[in-house]
Amino acid sequence: MATTSVKQLRGFDRSLPMALLRAREAVMKKFVPSLRENGLSAQQWRVIRALNEEQGLDITELGDRCFLLMPSLSRIIRNLEQRTLIRRSQSETDNRRSVIALTAAGQKLFNEIAPVSVEHYNGITEKFGYGKLELLYELLDEIVAKIDASETVSASQGSGQEKI
Amino acid sequence: MATTSVKQLRGFDRSLPMALLRAREAVMKKFVPSLRENGLSAQQWRVIRALNEEQGLDITELGDRCFLLMPSLSRIIRNLEQRTLIRRSQSETDNRRSVIALTAAGQKLFNEIAPVSVEHYNGITEKFGYGKLELLYELLDEIVAKIDASETVSASQGSGQEKI
């Protein structure tokens, strides 16, 4: 089994990015079609979900929470606004900021889809086991933390950005 | 902290797809820039890596190994072929198939990048711990297996799809 020779580049079966990608695909495989039936992409759903958790977020904050880059989010916001699932208004304290909120239609769509999402995740929890799922979350959080820590050398030192 | 009410839709911090996505981003964050310096995307690198492992793959097989869909792969192949990093020839037993191989230039590029990749993954292994990394692989493999198993009810029966 463990014929992987040390210090060699691992095969795809043991590539961490590929393993993470495969797991993500497996988890989403069942849910994406049900989103499509409602005319939403997975990313659009993330935005609606974030706005359901908290209304009136600006676009930068929304990007952080949904893990979307600004250019993608900018297009998604435009799309959802045209479909009147969200509403965009101007911040009163900062004229650069847009403030986003769900419309009634957007809220309604969320309420329709959310139960299916809950059921889906419950199914995965049941199949995989609650304990293992929690362990997986812990490991994922930890690997992110360790990697982030190792590159945040100081942020006040000059050693963070030079040599662009 | 753990105010997540049961049977509710989890917040983003406890969404499995998001956790997997974040982990993947963290792992790749350091490596993608070094690929870009060599004019390659992560996906193009996957293709080159797969061809280094085994030459003469057809495009379908390449897609399976690199976890890329045919349309994406079709464009990537065209791109890499134009840059003469790969060579495309016709299968002699099946006129539909293309057979792909690395050119000398492609092989050279692989040899230049591979050590950096090895070093990167060694760094992650060191930071995160070998045991934990193996545990993470196991959990990821297992969740994929469990999910796949649950949807492969029989494939001949009709009871595999309804009630999404």
Added chain:
DNA sequence: ATTTTATTATTAACATGTTATGCAAATGAA
């Protein structure tokens, strides 16, 4: 042999990922 079906690969069309650029508004330094 002819028809049907399945496989291989491409292209179309649209959404998103990603880096670079641009611009307007806010902030800070002089």
Added chain:
DNA sequence: TTCATTTGCATAACATGTTAATAATAAAAT
């Protein structure tokens, strides 16, 4: 205030993700 810098957001340009449609070849069925 004036000027430089930063921040918030949009757009450009190109690569990829994704579903659907298409063309060519192969395999199977009749």
